[in-house]
Amino acid sequence: MTFGSQGTAHLSPRFSGDGSFSLYSVEYGEGFHCRSGALLEAQRTFVRPAQLERFCAGEELWVVDVCVGLGTNSAALLEAAAPRGLRLRWFGLEIDPAPLALALAEPSFCAQWQAQLGLDLLRQLRDTSCWRSSHGQGQLHWGDARQAIEAVLECSAGRCDLVMLDAFSPRHCPQLWSQEFLAALAALLAPRGRLLTYCSAAAPRRSLAAAGLQVAALGSVGAAAGQAWSQGTVASQALEATSRWWRPLSAMELEHLASRAGEPYRDPEGQADGATILASRQRAQALSDAEPASAWRRRWGLQGGDR
Numbered sequence: 001m002t003f004g005s006q007g008t009a010h011l012s013p014r015f016s017g018d019g020s021f022s023l024y025s026v027e028y029g030e031g032f033h034c035r036s037g038a039l040l041e042a043q044r045t046f047v048r049p050a051q052l053e054r055f056c057a058g059e060e061l062w063v064v065d066v067c068v069g070l071g072t073n074s075a076a077l078l079e080a081a082a083p084r085g086l087r088l089r090w091f092g093l094e095i096d097p098a099p100l101a102l103a104l105a106e107p108s109f110c111a112q113w114q115a116q117l118g119l120d121l122l123r124q125l126r127d128t129s130c131w132r133s134s135h136g137q138g139q140l141h142w143g144d145a146r147q148a149i150e151a152v153l154e155c156s157a158g159r160c161d162l163v164m165l166d167a168f169s170p171r172h173c174p175q176l177w178s179q180e181f182l183a184a185l186a187a188l189l190a191p192r193g194r195l196l197t198y199c200s201a202a203a204p205r206r207s208l209a210a211a212g213l214q215v216a217a218l219g220s221v222g223a224a225a226g227q228a229w230s231q232g233t234v235a236s237q238a239l240e241a242t243s244r245w246w247r248p249l250s251a252m253e254l255e256h257l258a259s260r261a262g263e264p265y266r267d268p269e270g271q272a273d274g275a276t277i278l279a280s281r282q283r284a285q286a287l288s289d290a291e292p293a294s295a296w297r298r299r300w301g302l303q304g305g306d307r
Protein backbone atom coordinates (compact mmCIF):
# COMPACT_ATOMS: atom_id res chain seq x y z
CA MET A 1 0.00 0.00 0.00
CA THR A 2 1.52 3.34 -1.02
CA PHE A 3 0.77 6.77 0.44
CA GLY A 4 -2.01 8.80 -1.09
CA SER A 5 -1.59 12.30 -2.47
CA GLN A 6 -1.50 13.77 1.04
CA GLY A 7 1.77 11.95 1.91
CA THR A 8 2.50 12.22 5.64
CA ALA A 9 2.30 16.02 6.16
CA HIS A 10 -1.14 15.65 7.77
CA LEU A 11 0.40 13.78 10.70
CA SER A 12 2.83 14.88 13.37
CA PRO A 13 4.56 12.62 15.90
CA ARG A 14 3.99 12.99 19.60
CA PHE A 15 4.82 11.03 22.72
CA SER A 16 1.94 10.37 25.04
CA GLY A 17 1.98 10.50 28.84
CA ASP A 18 3.22 6.94 29.37
CA GLY A 19 6.08 7.53 26.92
CA SER A 20 4.51 5.50 24.11
CA PHE A 21 4.60 6.82 20.57
CA SER A 22 1.52 8.41 19.03
CA LEU A 23 0.49 10.80 16.28
CA TYR A 24 -1.55 13.97 15.95
CA SER A 25 -3.77 14.41 12.90
CA VAL A 26 -3.65 17.93 11.48
CA GLU A 27 -6.47 16.91 9.15
CA TYR A 28 -8.86 15.96 11.97
CA GLY A 29 -7.40 18.32 14.61
CA GLU A 30 -7.16 15.43 17.04
CA GLY A 31 -4.62 13.10 18.60
CA PHE A 32 -4.63 9.40 17.79
CA HIS A 33 -4.64 8.47 21.47
CA CYS A 34 -5.47 10.08 24.79
CA ARG A 35 -2.77 12.28 26.31
CA SER A 36 -2.19 9.93 29.22
CA GLY A 37 -0.80 7.24 26.94
CA ALA A 38 -1.36 5.19 23.80
CA LEU A 39 -0.37 1.91 25.45
CA LEU A 40 -2.31 2.78 28.58
CA GLU A 41 -5.42 3.46 26.51
CA ALA A 42 -5.01 0.21 24.55
CA GLN A 43 -4.93 -1.74 27.79
CA ARG A 44 -7.66 0.20 29.59
CA THR A 45 -10.16 0.44 26.76
CA PHE A 46 -9.57 -2.70 24.73
CA VAL A 47 -7.33 -5.41 26.16
CA ARG A 48 -8.57 -5.59 29.75
CA PRO A 49 -12.33 -5.24 29.06
CA ALA A 50 -11.95 -7.95 26.38
CA GLN A 51 -11.39 -10.32 29.34
CA LEU A 52 -9.21 -12.79 27.48
CA GLU A 53 -9.46 -15.07 30.50
CA ARG A 54 -12.95 -15.98 29.20
CA PHE A 55 -11.30 -18.01 26.45
CA CYS A 56 -9.41 -21.29 26.63
CA ALA A 57 -5.93 -21.96 25.27
CA GLY A 58 -6.18 -23.14 21.67
CA GLU A 59 -9.29 -21.08 20.93
CA GLU A 60 -9.36 -18.66 18.02
CA LEU A 61 -10.58 -15.12 18.74
CA TRP A 62 -12.25 -13.28 15.90
CA VAL A 63 -11.26 -9.64 16.13
CA VAL A 64 -12.01 -6.55 14.05
CA ASP A 65 -9.84 -3.46 14.54
CA VAL A 66 -11.81 -0.50 13.18
CA CYS A 67 -9.29 2.28 12.42
CA VAL A 68 -5.99 0.45 12.77
CA GLY A 69 -3.89 3.64 12.68
CA LEU A 70 -0.49 2.83 14.18
CA GLY A 71 -1.74 -0.61 15.12
CA THR A 72 -1.23 -0.03 18.85
CA ASN A 73 -4.48 -1.68 19.90
CA SER A 74 -4.00 -4.81 17.80
CA ALA A 75 -0.36 -5.26 18.76
CA ALA A 76 -1.25 -4.89 22.44
CA LEU A 77 -4.10 -7.38 22.07
CA LEU A 78 -1.90 -9.94 20.32
CA GLU A 79 0.78 -9.63 22.99
CA ALA A 80 -1.84 -10.31 25.66
CA ALA A 81 -3.52 -13.16 23.75
CA ALA A 82 -0.48 -15.14 22.60
CA PRO A 83 0.87 -16.02 26.10
CA ARG A 84 -2.60 -17.43 26.87
CA GLY A 85 -2.34 -19.77 23.89
CA LEU A 86 -5.07 -17.88 22.01
CA ARG A 87 -4.93 -17.42 18.27
CA LEU A 88 -6.34 -14.37 16.51
CA ARG A 89 -8.43 -14.33 13.36
CA TRP A 90 -7.86 -10.67 12.72
CA PHE A 91 -9.50 -8.14 10.40
CA GLY A 92 -8.46 -4.50 10.14
CA LEU A 93 -10.09 -1.45 8.57
CA GLU A 94 -8.07 1.66 7.78
CA ILE A 95 -8.13 4.36 5.13
CA ASP A 96 -4.59 5.71 5.44
CA PRO A 97 -1.31 3.73 5.32
CA ALA A 98 0.76 6.66 6.62
CA PRO A 99 0.21 6.20 10.40
CA LEU A 100 1.43 2.60 10.40
CA ALA A 101 4.40 3.42 8.16
CA LEU A 102 5.40 6.46 10.22
CA ALA A 103 5.15 4.51 13.46
CA LEU A 104 7.26 1.63 12.17
CA ALA A 105 9.94 4.13 11.09
CA GLU A 106 10.22 5.30 14.70
CA PRO A 107 12.68 3.13 16.70
CA SER A 108 11.01 3.79 20.04
CA PHE A 109 7.66 2.60 18.64
CA CYS A 110 9.25 -0.63 17.41
CA ALA A 111 10.87 -1.08 20.82
CA GLN A 112 7.39 -1.14 22.40
CA TRP A 113 6.71 -4.55 20.85
CA GLN A 114 8.03 -8.08 20.99
CA ALA A 115 9.81 -9.02 17.77
CA GLN A 116 7.80 -12.20 17.14
CA LEU A 117 4.44 -10.75 18.23
CA GLY A 118 3.39 -7.12 17.90
CA LEU A 119 6.28 -6.03 15.72
CA ASP A 120 5.92 -9.00 13.38
CA LEU A 121 2.17 -8.34 13.05
CA LEU A 122 2.61 -4.65 12.22
CA ARG A 123 5.47 -5.15 9.77
CA GLN A 124 3.61 -7.86 7.90
CA LEU A 125 0.53 -5.64 7.68
CA ARG A 126 2.56 -2.69 6.40
CA ASP A 127 4.39 -4.80 3.82
CA THR A 128 1.67 -7.17 2.59
CA SER A 129 -1.66 -6.08 4.20
CA CYS A 130 -1.83 -9.66 5.52
CA TRP A 131 -0.55 -11.37 8.63
CA ARG A 132 0.19 -15.02 9.19
CA SER A 133 2.04 -16.55 12.13
CA SER A 134 1.78 -19.36 14.66
CA HIS A 135 -0.44 -16.93 16.64
CA GLY A 136 -3.06 -16.41 13.98
CA GLN A 137 -3.82 -14.81 10.68
CA GLY A 138 -5.39 -11.64 9.40
CA GLN A 139 -6.07 -9.17 6.66
CA LEU A 140 -6.03 -5.40 6.61
CA HIS A 141 -8.77 -3.97 4.37
CA TRP A 142 -7.65 -0.56 3.13
CA GLY A 143 -10.21 2.09 2.22
CA ASP A 144 -13.19 3.85 3.74
CA ALA A 145 -14.35 1.56 6.54
CA ARG A 146 -17.97 2.12 5.53
CA GLN A 147 -17.35 0.25 2.31
CA ALA A 148 -14.50 -2.00 3.40
CA ILE A 149 -16.64 -3.49 6.14
CA GLU A 150 -18.73 -5.29 3.53
CA ALA A 151 -15.92 -7.78 2.86
CA VAL A 152 -15.52 -8.41 6.58
CA LEU A 153 -19.26 -8.87 7.08
CA GLU A 154 -19.33 -11.46 4.29
CA CYS A 155 -17.05 -13.83 6.14
CA SER A 156 -17.52 -12.91 9.77
CA ALA A 157 -21.03 -11.58 10.47
CA GLY A 158 -22.21 -12.96 13.81
CA ARG A 159 -18.80 -14.53 14.56
CA CYS A 160 -16.67 -11.79 16.10
CA ASP A 161 -15.59 -11.93 19.72
CA LEU A 162 -14.24 -8.43 19.73
CA VAL A 163 -14.75 -5.23 17.73
CA MET A 164 -12.34 -2.43 18.70
CA LEU A 165 -13.75 0.88 17.50
CA ASP A 166 -11.12 3.62 17.60
CA ALA A 167 -12.24 6.25 15.07
CA PHE A 168 -11.62 9.94 15.63
CA SER A 169 -14.35 11.53 17.75
CA PRO A 170 -17.94 11.83 16.47
CA ARG A 171 -17.55 15.58 16.05
CA HIS A 172 -14.57 15.18 13.76
CA CYS A 173 -15.40 11.90 12.05
CA PRO A 174 -19.19 11.37 12.28
CA GLN A 175 -19.00 9.00 9.30
CA LEU A 176 -17.79 6.21 11.58
CA TRP A 177 -20.33 6.84 14.37
CA SER A 178 -23.48 6.80 12.25
CA GLN A 179 -26.43 4.65 13.20
CA GLU A 180 -25.91 2.71 9.97
CA PHE A 181 -22.20 2.01 10.47
CA LEU A 182 -22.69 1.07 14.12
CA ALA A 183 -25.48 -1.33 13.11
CA ALA A 184 -23.03 -2.97 10.69
CA LEU A 185 -20.47 -3.33 13.49
CA ALA A 186 -23.16 -4.78 15.76
CA ALA A 187 -23.93 -7.36 13.06
CA LEU A 188 -20.34 -8.59 13.26
CA LEU A 189 -20.68 -9.66 16.88
CA ALA A 190 -21.08 -13.23 18.07
CA PRO A 191 -23.75 -13.60 20.78
CA ARG A 192 -21.20 -13.01 23.53
CA GLY A 193 -18.96 -10.78 21.42
CA ARG A 194 -18.13 -7.26 22.57
CA LEU A 195 -17.75 -3.93 20.91
CA LEU A 196 -15.34 -1.69 22.81
CA THR A 197 -14.62 1.99 22.30
CA TYR A 198 -13.10 4.92 24.19
CA CYS A 199 -16.14 7.02 23.19
CA SER A 200 -18.85 7.76 25.72
CA ALA A 201 -20.90 10.19 23.65
CA ALA A 202 -24.68 9.87 23.83
CA ALA A 203 -25.49 9.45 20.12
CA PRO A 204 -23.31 6.38 19.45
CA ARG A 205 -24.54 4.81 22.68
CA ARG A 206 -28.14 5.33 21.61
CA SER A 207 -27.37 3.86 18.18
CA LEU A 208 -25.71 0.79 19.70
CA ALA A 209 -28.77 0.25 21.88
CA ALA A 210 -30.99 0.68 18.80
CA ALA A 211 -28.93 -2.05 17.12
CA GLY A 212 -30.05 -4.42 19.87
CA LEU A 213 -26.99 -4.28 22.11
CA GLN A 214 -26.77 -3.80 25.84
CA VAL A 215 -24.61 -0.80 26.57
CA ALA A 216 -22.46 -0.13 29.64
CA ALA A 217 -19.85 2.41 30.69
CA LEU A 218 -16.18 1.51 30.78
CA GLY A 219 -14.45 2.49 33.98
CA SER A 220 -14.25 0.88 37.36
CA VAL A 221 -17.39 0.36 39.37
CA GLY A 222 -16.04 2.69 42.05
CA ALA A 223 -16.05 5.53 39.52
CA ALA A 224 -19.78 5.11 38.92
CA ALA A 225 -20.87 7.53 41.56
CA GLY A 226 -22.05 11.07 40.97
CA GLN A 227 -21.35 12.81 37.72
CA ALA A 228 -18.12 11.13 36.62
CA TRP A 229 -17.71 10.58 32.90
CA SER A 230 -16.83 7.07 31.91
CA GLN A 231 -13.73 6.08 29.98
CA GLY A 232 -15.65 4.57 27.11
CA THR A 233 -18.36 2.12 26.16
CA VAL A 234 -18.82 -1.63 25.97
CA ALA A 235 -21.74 -3.09 24.02
CA SER A 236 -22.86 -6.67 23.53
CA GLN A 237 -25.96 -8.79 23.00
CA ALA A 238 -25.22 -10.38 26.38
CA LEU A 239 -23.41 -8.36 29.00
CA GLU A 240 -23.18 -8.90 32.74
CA ALA A 241 -24.55 -5.72 34.31
CA THR A 242 -21.33 -5.01 36.15
CA SER A 243 -17.78 -6.26 35.98
CA ARG A 244 -14.36 -5.17 37.09
CA TRP A 245 -14.13 -3.12 33.90
CA TRP A 246 -17.56 -1.62 33.41
CA ARG A 247 -20.70 -0.50 35.18
CA PRO A 248 -24.30 0.18 34.15
CA LEU A 249 -24.98 3.61 32.65
CA SER A 250 -25.72 6.08 35.44
CA ALA A 251 -29.00 8.03 35.66
CA MET A 252 -27.10 11.04 34.31
CA GLU A 253 -25.85 9.07 31.31
CA LEU A 254 -29.26 7.53 30.58
CA GLU A 255 -30.84 10.99 30.57
CA HIS A 256 -28.02 12.13 28.30
CA LEU A 257 -28.97 9.42 25.79
CA ALA A 258 -32.60 10.53 25.88
CA SER A 259 -31.70 14.21 25.38
CA ARG A 260 -31.00 15.83 22.01
CA ALA A 261 -27.34 14.89 22.48
CA GLY A 262 -28.51 11.33 21.78
CA GLU A 263 -29.77 12.27 18.30
CA PRO A 264 -28.03 9.73 16.04
CA TYR A 265 -25.62 10.59 13.25
CA ARG A 266 -27.30 9.39 10.06
CA ASP A 267 -25.62 8.24 6.86
CA PRO A 268 -28.12 5.99 5.06
CA GLU A 269 -26.04 5.58 1.89
CA GLY A 270 -22.71 5.27 3.69
CA GLN A 271 -21.26 7.94 1.40
CA ALA A 272 -21.92 11.29 3.06
CA ASP A 273 -19.09 13.57 4.13
CA GLY A 274 -18.69 14.67 7.73
CA ALA A 275 -20.12 18.17 7.26
CA THR A 276 -23.29 16.80 5.64
CA ILE A 277 -23.83 14.31 8.46
CA LEU A 278 -23.31 16.98 11.14
CA ALA A 279 -25.67 19.42 9.40
CA SER A 280 -28.47 16.87 9.03
CA ARG A 281 -28.11 15.90 12.70
CA GLN A 282 -28.35 19.56 13.71
CA ARG A 283 -31.59 19.87 11.74
CA ALA A 284 -32.99 16.76 13.41
CA GLN A 285 -32.00 18.10 16.85
CA ALA A 286 -33.75 21.40 16.15
CA LEU A 287 -36.98 19.54 15.32
CA SER A 288 -36.72 17.11 18.24
CA ASP A 289 -39.09 17.11 21.22
CA ALA A 290 -36.32 15.76 23.44
CA GLU A 291 -34.78 17.87 26.18
CA PRO A 292 -32.00 20.16 24.88
CA ALA A 293 -28.57 18.98 25.97
CA SER A 294 -27.96 22.41 27.55
CA ALA A 295 -30.94 21.89 29.91
CA TRP A 296 -29.69 18.41 30.77
CA ARG A 297 -26.25 19.89 31.56
CA ARG A 298 -27.72 22.57 33.78
CA ARG A 299 -29.83 20.03 35.64
CA TRP A 300 -26.75 17.96 36.42
CA GLY A 301 -24.59 21.00 37.19
CA LEU A 302 -22.18 20.23 34.35
CA GLN A 303 -19.83 22.68 32.73
CA GLY A 304 -18.32 22.66 29.26
CA GLY A 305 -19.41 21.77 25.78
CA ASP A 306 -22.05 19.42 24.53
CA ARG A 307 -20.92 15.82 24.20
Ligand SMILES: C[S@@+](CC[C@H](N)C(=O)[O-])C[C@H]1O[C@@H](n2cnc3c(N)ncnc32)[C@H](O)[C@@H]1O
Binding pocket: 031, 032, 033, 066, 067, 068, 069, 070, 071, 072, 073, 074, 093, 094, 095, 096, 099, 143, 144, 145, 146, 166, 167, 168, 173, 175, 176
Ligand atom coordinates in the same frame (compact mmCIF):
# COMPACT_ATOMS: atom_id res chain seq x y z
C1 LIG B 1 -7.80 7.63 16.38
S1 LIG B 1 -6.97 7.04 14.98
C2 LIG B 1 -6.80 5.31 15.30
C3 LIG B 1 -5.72 4.95 16.27
C4 LIG B 1 -5.36 3.50 16.23
N1 LIG B 1 -6.41 2.64 16.68
C5 LIG B 1 -4.07 3.20 16.92
O1 LIG B 1 -4.03 2.40 17.85
O2 LIG B 1 -3.07 3.77 16.52
C6 LIG B 1 -8.24 7.06 13.75
C7 LIG B 1 -7.84 6.39 12.45
O3 LIG B 1 -9.01 6.39 11.62
C8 LIG B 1 -8.60 6.44 10.29
N2 LIG B 1 -9.78 6.81 9.47
C9 LIG B 1 -10.35 8.04 9.35
N3 LIG B 1 -11.44 7.97 8.55
C10 LIG B 1 -11.56 6.67 8.17
C11 LIG B 1 -12.49 5.97 7.34
N4 LIG B 1 -13.54 6.60 6.77
N5 LIG B 1 -12.30 4.66 7.16
C12 LIG B 1 -11.26 4.01 7.75
N6 LIG B 1 -10.35 4.62 8.54
C13 LIG B 1 -10.51 5.93 8.76
C14 LIG B 1 -7.46 7.44 10.31
O4 LIG B 1 -6.63 7.30 9.19
C15 LIG B 1 -6.76 7.08 11.62
O5 LIG B 1 -5.72 6.18 11.40
